[in-house]
Ligand SMILES: NC(=O)c1ccc[n+]([C@@H]2O[C@H](COP(=O)([O-])OP(=O)(O)OC[C@H]3O[C@@H](n4cnc5c(N)ncnc54)[C@H](O)[C@@H]3O)[C@@H](O)[C@H]2O)c1
């Protein structure tokens with residue numbers, strides 16, 4: 001298979017983790033006989049510096065023509081002045097909106113080798129396998145904003161159609177898993193949450209084989225840490241999903257470990273680790289690239305239909321977590337490049353005949 005992948009390294013540790021993810025994809029191509037072509041474009045702070053825009057037109061145009069987009073991270077102190085007219089994060093929101101990727105899949109698993117890093121050091125960590133489906137193109141992120149000297153507002157708006165499509169995506173995914181959806185809202189206070197809850201409840205009747213429960217977001221934040229193994233698919237609105245998934249990363253052991261896939265309907269998929277530009281460690285070569293590498297695996301699965309290759313990357317990552325080396329955020333000493341090389345070496349340890357069949361076919 002031939003595929004064109006646009007890479008958007010962005011700022012801070014973004015380019016560092018993306019280099020590692022691209023190297024792993026190149027190693028996969030070499031071993032499985034596929035051909036991936038990479039084209040890098042600007043987004044975020046570096047794009048503001050070069051063009052004045054956080055999402056230059058050339059970047060968007062390239063993304064729309066690609067088979068998939070792999071992003072590092074945007075933002076950083078250099079562009080965080082509260083008075084600034086343009087911000088790196090606007091580029092990220094704009095690309096998500098322009099590609100129409102309304103469903104952000106953020107899987108959480110806890111690797112046994114990292115269980116001691118988790119705030120839950122007991123049996124409850126076994127079998128933690130949660131898929132967050134975060135609504136990504138609506139809510140307070142995209143509502144009207146106002147600002148005067150003493151007042152500011154962020155409108156939070158959801159339409160029924162926006163809730164319906166992300167709910168259907170969550171239920172379809174739950175059907176392939178453990179047939180359980182938890183919908184998270186704040187329906188005791190917010191009107192948008194009441195619309196969310198009634199819409200989810202109605203759409204759930206289309207999936208009688210999937211069990212639905214509702215949970216208020218504040219208690220969800222507690223239950224996620226105390227009973228994570230109870231949950232299968234968690235569907236929620238944009239802001240709640242942002243916060244709960246960073247919280248979930250604490251269970252996994254580090255924010256540097258979690259990947260994501262942002263999907264729409266018949267549009268280009270956008271893949272990115274859930275962490276940010278990590279200004280505190282940027283430029284030191286110590287960022288954990290596993291969230292970016294696992295995002296590349298999700299890209300292969302969801303945009304290129306290369307499930308065997310995706311599973312092989314995931315197995316190689318698991319092999320490295322079991323055997324080391326480990327990066328600093330998970331208690332080790334290895335830098336980004338050493339982790340990258342270890343994952344690439346592990347591809348050969350975990351490769352199956354199915355994975356290598358493309359290569360054999362190519363002689
Ligand atoms: N998708 C994105 O581009 C994205 C996501 C989140 C935050 N941001 C931006 O990043 C900037 C910094 O935000 P923040 O500090 O709140 O969050 P952050 O995710 O950048 O960092 C939070 C903490 O996690 C650590 N961390 C993050 N990624 C890591 C990795 N790969 N390996 C090891 N440690 C890692 C950091 O060192 C830091 O201590 C802000 O400008 C924010 O807007 C961007």
Ligand SMILES: CC(C)[C@H](C(=O)O)[C@@H](O)C(=O)O
Nearest residue numbers: 075089092093242274275276
């Ligand atoms: C940088 C920011 C706009 C972004 C978000 O809130 O969506 C980030 O936190 C994320 O989780 O991808």
Ligand SMILES: [Mg+2]
Nearest residue numbers: 242243246274
């Ligand atoms: Mg976030």
